[in-house]
Amino acid sequence: MTPALKDDEPIQIMGAGLSGLAAAIILGKAGREVHVHDIRADSGARFDGDFQGLENWTSDTDFLDELREWGINPDEFKTTDFHSVNVIHPDGVILEAWSPDVAFRVIERGTSSHTIDQGLKRQAIDAGAQIHYKSRVKPEDCHIIAAGPKETSAVAFGEIFETDYPDHVAFHLNDKLAPGAYAYLIVIDGIGLICTCLWRKQSKSERFLNETIAYYDEHYPELKRRPIKRVGGKGDFSLPEKYTHEGRHYVGEAGGMQDFMWGFGMRYAITSGVFAAKDILGELEYDKEVKRQILPTIKTSIANRWLMNRVGNRAFKRIGLNWFKDQNKRQDGLPYIAKIFRPDLKRKIVFNLFGRWMLEKKQAEDGRTYRRLPFRGSLKRDGWEPSEAGKAVGQQWRNTRKSGGTTSFSEEE
């Protein structure tokens, strides 16, 4: 068992991703000796240049203001504000969701200096933290476990390309292209990403990405993609019984801080890293704070996931239509999404009656017990044949690969 920390005892963190680095910044700034260990060669190496959306709808406080309040400087990484997004219905109708407030920001993951990973890493080092890459440590020797996902509940993969298209985000609810989830297009400063998320496990899963890209080629002809590489990763959705076990705080995805419905886990990851650090500094109790501030929204997302697992394109279309009705009424599209993500009585009931029971009970090697979302099997309707356009996208990628295009993710990872 990890003994209670003395004030001069060095703090060991496992994982130099978002949650681990956030904890390191807080602890380093408070004058504590901090060591962060990561098995990879650098922070962000797991992602290699893909764009992700930093949501701004689970709280009334703007997340960048929250970061500044904690002493984390968001100007250290590139963020692109978005007030609007194209929402694409399953039947191809494209509508624009819009808000006077910043609905979300796009950041880049990876090892380039403007990524969020590198921005947090610089701040952790400036605060005095020592980061040890390619370092394998035992969990029982660490005080904070921030090692990201372990098992697979869902996967996302996409293609990065050059384009002359202006900055843009499209969010695509389509159960064929993205089983149980959604696909998306993001363009920032001449670099594009088309991605699909699979909440049901598939054989020959590349066809989902190829078909998604073929869709965007047809509906956004000005994109004129010049493929660079393919990227992706897995999501691990779990609900632990406790967030602190034998004195160790479990943060980020390693601690189940994820959005079960759509996978917007970054904000939870950073917030939980900050809370764990503040617990060590004696400013709050980690489990209590997670249960008060994060868990209710996670439970809401579990209820939403249970509901999503029961529907298909028809319900996705209804969600889209209701969204726009609400947007027209309020002249703001954000409250509708915020309402879906935030706790309410209906979702509390769905969580307690159904949501929690779709999770499998598991025990980790260290004795922790948790429930985790299994990677569902495919449905009959997932067994479609690729279109000619989808096949052509696949062939284009194979040619790009021959001339040096890389894939940073395999389903076996």
Ligand SMILES: Cc1cc2nc3c(=O)[nH]c(=O)nc-3n(C[C@H](O)[C@H](O)[C@H](O)COP(=O)(O)OP(=O)(O)OC[C@H]3O[C@@H](n4cnc5c(N)ncnc54)[C@H](O)[C@@H]3O)c2cc1C
């Ligand atoms: C393709 C994809 C797209 C996504 N898009 C979005 C999005 O748009 N918006 C959003 O909010 N979220 C998104 N997410 C989720 C988001 O990336 C995660 O929720 C977030 O990165 C979790 O942060 P973390 O600190 O837990 O893990 P990470 O940031 O992944 O950091 C974990 C670190 O631990 C290291 N590590 C692993 N094992 C060990 C070990 N044994 N010892 C030491 N170190 C170890 C890893 O190398 C890594 O550096 C996406 C995820 C994927 C896969």
